[in-house]
Amino acid sequence: MRLRSVSKLELRRRLLAIGFEEERGKHHIFFYFRYKGQIVTYTKISHGGGKDIGQPLLSEIVRQLHLSREEFERLLKGDLSHGEYVEILKRRGIVS
Secondary structure, eight states, rough: OOOOOOEHHHHHHHHTTTTEEEEEEESSSOOOOOOOTTTEEEEEEEEESOOOOOHHHHHHHHHHHHHHHHHHHHHHHOOOOHHHHHHHHHHHOOOO
16 A cells, blocks of 8 residues: 655644654754653654655655554544554554
């Protein structure tokens, strides 16, 4: 299953909604997810390069977030909550 292109703005909004923190760098925007005070995962998107994120960068972001493609689609629809994301990370052994 191939992921559709995603706008940077949409991805940013969805990541912040489930609890990611944003840090702007010179060339990238970094998104960090903390659990019990520790950064457990992060991803980044470029400031430049157009408004949409396409393949293969999108596949890399999905991997960095520790999500399946179906779970990522739920995130983009706004159907994934902070608590559900933490449960996914627990099931995958990222957090305990």
